[in-house]
Amino acid sequence: MPEDKKSAAEVHAESLTGRADAALKRGYSTAAKPQVTHIVLTAPVTVGGKQTAGSTARVTDGWMLGVDVPHGLVTLARTVTVEGREQLHEAVVPFSAVVSIHYAGS
Amino acid sequence: MRHVIRPALPEHLGFVVKPWLQELRRSSTTRYLTDRVFFQEHGHVVNNLLATCRVDLACDPDDESHFYGFVAYAQGEHECVVHWLYVKSAFRQLGIGRALYEHATHGARAIASHVNDFVMGPLRSTWEKYGLTYNPYVLRGAHA
Numbered sequence: 001m002p003e004d005k006k007s008a009a010e011v012h013a014e015s016l017t018g019r020a021d022a023a024l025k026r027g028y029s030t031a032a033k034p035q036v037t038h039i040v041l042t043a044p045v046t047v048g049g050k051q052t053a054g055s056t057a058r059v060t061d062g063w064m065l066g067v068d069v070p071h072g073l074v075t076l077a078r079t080v081t082v083e084g085r086e087q088l089h090e091a092v093v094p095f096s097a098v099v100s101i102h103y104a105g106s
Numbered sequence: 107m108r109h110v111i112r113p114a115l116p117e118h119l120g121f122v123v124k125p126w127l128q129e130l131r132r133s134s135t136t137r138y139l140t141d142r143v144f145f146q147e148h149g150h151v152v153n154n155l156l157a158t159c160r161v162d163l164a165c166d167p168d169d170e171s172h173f174y175g176f177v178a179y180a181q182g183e184h185e186c187v188v189h190w191l192y193v194k195s196a197f198r199q200l201g202i203g204r205a206l207y208e209h210a211t212h213g214a215r216a217i218a219s220h221v222n223d224f225v226m227g228p229l230r231s232t233w234e235k236y237g238l239t240y241n242p243y244v245l246r247g248a249h250a
Contacts (some may be wrong), residue, residue, distance in 0.1 A: 035199070050169060060107045062166040062174070064196040081169045084120030104199070 036065040039074055040099040048074050048089030055099070067101055076096055107200040109174055111209050114161040122161055122176050123152055124188045133222035146221075154248045155189055155219075160208060164193070164202050177206040179216075186216040187244050207236065217241045 038058040038072075045052050057063040059077050067077035077090035114122060127148060136144050140197060159180040165171035175193035179186055188210055193203045210216075215237040218225070225233060 059196065060200065062108075062168070062172055062197075064194075076164075078169075078172055080169070081118060081121055081173055082171065084117045086121060086173075 034100060035059075035104040036067055037104050038102045039065055039067075039076070040102075041093065042097050042099055045076055045093065046079055047089050047091045048087075050078060051083055052076070073098075074101065107197065107202060108167050109164045109176075109202055109205070110167045110170065111162050111163055111164050111206065112170065114163050114176065117162070118163060118173075119156055121163075121173055122156065122178060122190075122192075123149070123190045124185055126152055126178070129192065129222055129224075130190075130220060133224075135222065149210075151245060151248045156205045159187075160210075162206065164206055174202050175206060177210045179210040182217060182244065185239075186214065187219055188216050188238070189219045211236075215239070219244050 016061070019072055031040055036059065038060075039102065041052065041055045044055065052063070053061055057065060059065060062076040062078060064075075066078075067073075068075065072095040074093050074095070075087055075090055076093065079086045079088050081087075127145060131141070131144055136148075139147075155178065159178050161176055161178045163176045164174040166174070174197045175191070175196075177191045178189040180189070181187075184185065188207070189204060191206055191210075193206070216239075218238050218240050219242055221240050
């Protein structure tokens with residue numbers, strides 16, 4: 001197997017650890033997926049010092065939102081640029097803490 | 107979408123250079139270049155442009171270190187020259203790109219010094235609506 005190819009088990013393990021890049025690739029690639037506009041949670045969430053407006057995380061409030069259906073997780077993320085370097089802050093929330101997920105056009 | 111547009115500071119240019127080069131690298135316009143040649147040579151071009159052009163960032167109004175995108179541009183002899191405009195994929199289709207473009211050009215015709223496949227494909231009608239002209243020759247001298 002070429003070195004840059006990962007086995008399905010490795011990919012699965014990587015996604016379960018909630019690694020930022022894996023989560024981003026899963027949730028934020030918009031070419032083939034409907035775009036999430038907002039997610040309603042059971043309680044407000046704070047990520048990197050910023051709290052959701054009430055219990056709703058909206059893209060229009062600057063949240064990057066990912067939905068990982070196979071693992072039953074949603075991801076809320078935002079980036080902060082410090083001295084030219086982007087740092088990703090994220091929270092991975094289980095579906096049990098999600099009231100509803102809203103997509104563009106729905 | 108709520109955002110503010112503000113000038114980039116020198117320490118923000120890392121945010122500008124990386125997506126600019128990466129998006130251009132994925133374009134068919136650079137298909138026949140090796141990675142080494144492209145990143146070395148076009149890195150020079152971008153750094154030289156950044157030394158003279160203006161860069162403005164679109165940011166979260168509540169946290170100006172959370173960037174949504176940028177526009178790099180310069181006022182040419184007759185028209186504004188837009189070197190690169192970028193919006194993070196999570197924040198596309200929300201009007202930020204249009205706001206950055208209109209901020210740079212004030213709605214007037216403009217020249218684009220770079221293009222990629224996305225601009226010349228799915229964004230083609232927007233390109234034509236704004237009356238953009240692709241002219242890479244405005245970059246002459248940017249490789250010094």
